[in-house]
Amino acid sequence: MAAVGECSLPAPWRPLALTHVEYPAGDFSGQLLAYVSLGPIFIIVGFVTLIIFKRELHTISFLGGLAFNEGINWLIKNVIREPRPCQEAHSAVTTKYGMPSSHAQFIWFFSVYSFLFLYLRVYLLYHTWSQVLYGGVAGSIMAIAWFAFTQEILTPLFPRIAAWPISEFFLIRDTSLIPNILWFEYTVTRAEARNRQRKLGTKLQ
Structure with missing residues (x-):
């Protein structure tokens, strides 16, 4: 437990009011x-x-x-x-x-x-x-x-x-010239995954 006077400071406490909503x-x-x-x-x-x-x-x-x-x-x-x-x-x-x-x-x-x-x-x-x-x-x-x-x-x-x-x-x-970035990322990722899977399958044979 804090002693008397241990919690006192020369300046008053101020809240960080960035998200302070009342x-x-x-x-x-x-x-x-x-x-x-x-x-x-x-x-x-x-x-x-x-x-x-x-x-x-x-x-x-x-x-x-x-x-x-x-x-x-x-x-x-x-x-x-x-x-x-x-x-x-x-x-x-x-x-x-x-x-x-x-x-x-x-x-x-x-x-x-x-x-x-x-x-x-x-x-x-x-x-x-x-x-x-x-x-x-x-x-x-x-x-x-x-x-x-x-x-x-x-x-x-x-x-x-x-x-x-x-x-x-x-x-x-x-990506400003790509009309549908979600579809583009999906197709590129799928093609790359298949390519890597194909290479991995070749190595395992």
Whole structure:
């Protein structure tokens, strides 16, 4: 057991508020929506996993767009400086400004379960409807701009980038000219497996 004064520090403790989401005590809907609000973290983990195992340039570009989108959100927040609603209701938030909603901007950029996520950010009193709306508009504009940038500027450069020595070292590839990558990988893998099985059978004879 700790002695008296052993746990005291000169500075107060601060929580790492990256995933710190609060909800009204005893509110099952609020608790469920608080878990759903962690969706962007799972999306980022999914992107990193895909990049590690696929090394595909479009996936890397998509994640770069999401990161750039988050940077723009931070910039807009610090220009507008509109406070969050009911700030006293939350003990810890990552930023004190709420306009535009970074969650809404992220989700609109990613184009998934938009209505549900817009609803839960207001329900949990982290944003007003106007903050969510402007976050959605900003995310949509960023998604369109980044998609155009990827298609018009980056995609023509992908074959050259994939041929760089560093890209070859990290096995980074360009699949932009392959219409059905899943079918392509399946047929190539099946053909290679049959070829190796044939060679193995020849060696065993």
